[in-house]
Amino acid sequence: MPPLGRLHLITDTRPGRDPLAVLRAALPVARAELVVQVRVEDDATDRQAYELARRVVALCRPYGATCLVNDRLHVALAVDAAGGHVGAEDLPVRAARRVLGSTAVLGATAREPVSAAEAVAAGASYLGVGPCHLTGTKAGLPAPIGPAGVHAVAEAVEVPVIAIGGVTAASVPALRAAGAYGVAVVGALSGAPDPARAAAELLGALTC
Ligand SMILES: Cc1ncc(COP(=O)(O)OP(=O)(O)O)c(N)n1
Ligand SMILES: Cc1ncsc1CCOP(=O)(O)O
Ligand SMILES: [Mg+2]
Numbered sequence: 001m002p003p004l005g006r007l008h009l010i011t012d013t014r015p016g017r018d019p020l021a022v023l024r025a026a027l028p029v030a031r032a033e034l035v036v037q038v039r040v041e042d043d044a045t046d047r048q049a050y051e052l053a054r055r056v057v058a059l060c061r062p063y064g065a066t067c068l069v070n071d072r073l074h075v076a077l078a079v080d081a082a083g084g085h086v087g088a089e090d091l092p093v094r095a096a097r098r099v100l101g102s103t104a105v106l107g108a109t110a111r112e113p114v115s116a117a118e119a120v121a122a123g124a125s126y127l128g129v130g131p132c133h134l135t136g137t138k139a140g141l142p143a144p145i146g147p148a149g150v151h152a153v154a155e156a157v158e159v160p161v162i163a164i165g166g167v168t169a170a171s172v173p174a175l176r177a178a179g180a181y182g183v184a185v186v187g188a189l190s191g192a193p194d195p196a197r198a199a200a201e202l203l204g205a206l207t208c
Contacts, residue, residue, distance in 0.1 A: 001103065004126055004160050005035040005066055006182030006206045007199065011052065012137075012190035013040050019052070023059055025195035030203050032064035037085055037107075037184065039070035046075060053079040068107065073099045083107070085128060097123030111145055113156035120157050128184055129153045131165025132175060137186045141165065147178035154179025169198070172205035182206060 007030050011019035026034055038053040049072050057067045057079045069076035069084045073096060076084040083105030086096045093108045100106055108124035110116035116127055129150050131141045144165060154161045160181035167175065167183045175183060183206065192198035 001105075002032065002064075004105065004182070005030070005033045007033050007203055008035040008037055008128075008162055008164075008182060008184035009189055009199075010037045010039045010070070010164075010184055010186045011056070012186050013044065013052070017190055019190070020055060020059070022190050022195045023056060026189060026199040027059060027063045027065060029196050029199040030065070032066075033203060033207070034060070034063070034065040034199075035068060035182075035184075036060055036065060037068045037070050038075070038081070040072075046072065049075045050078055053081060057081055066105065068105060076100065076104075083125075085109070087128075093119045093122035093124050107162070110153055111142065111149065113152050116153045116157050120159050124159060126160040126162055126181075127153065127157060128162050128164050129180070130163055132163045133166030133171060135166040135187065138165075147174045150175055150180050151178040169201040169205045172202065176206070 036056050038056050040049045053069050053075050060067045067081045069081050071090050073084045085107035087109035106124050107126045107128050108119035110119055110127045110129055131144050133144050150163050162182045162184050163175040163180040164184040167185050168188050189195050189198050
């Protein structure tokens with residue numbers, strides 16, 4: 001299996017956003033370093049999630065980019081995505097691994113070392129760790145853990161740690177120094193006036 005990409009773009013399907021336009025801008029810049037996580041609003045139908053994921057898989061393929069599906073693992077299987085991402089309200093990691101199979105990419109959300117190690121023991125191949133910083137993108141999140149929280153998790157596991165929550169190119173150096181392998185973003189790309197340029201800045205900070 002190729003190494004996990006370092007720049008994770010989570011689709012923004014809020015009203016007025018155009019996740020496929022953002023993806024088309026980021027793909028030629030980040031190529032195989034791009035992991036696209038298809039994440040739809042909770043009230044989206046499975047059919048809507050499937051149609052978006054199907055398009056994302058097709059767009060990613062020529063660039064060697066990776067497509068994952070958030071929460072809805074049956075959609076991941078249906079579109080032949082590389083894997084999925086689960087958190088506390090989704091299938092348990094061990095069950096998700098059974099659904100996706102032994103070779104799939106499987107991400108799990110973690111905030112602290114104990115649950116992080118449990119998720120890895122249960123079959124997670126990477127961890128999404130955060131929220132690192134304040135974000136307006138998702139409501140109801142606990143307090144940010146900052147680079148120190150990322151460091152605590154990164155010390156406890158041997159899988160890639162992907163920092164999430166309020167991440168910008170400016171915050172990447174501190175997160176990398178804390179042990180993050182990569183970052184996952186919504187707003188830093190979806191809300192950027194020039195998503196291609198924003199992708200280049202994030203990638204530059206991740207790979208320098
Ligand atoms: C890379 C990454 N990390 C964390 C999350 C959050 O997942 P979860 O806690 O299940 O919350 P939702 O995204 O499902 O609302 C993520 N999606 N990706
Ligand atoms: C889905 C999710 N889980 C924790 S923070 C977050 C949203 C991250 O969005 P942004 O990069 O805009 O802060
Ligand atoms: Mg989830």
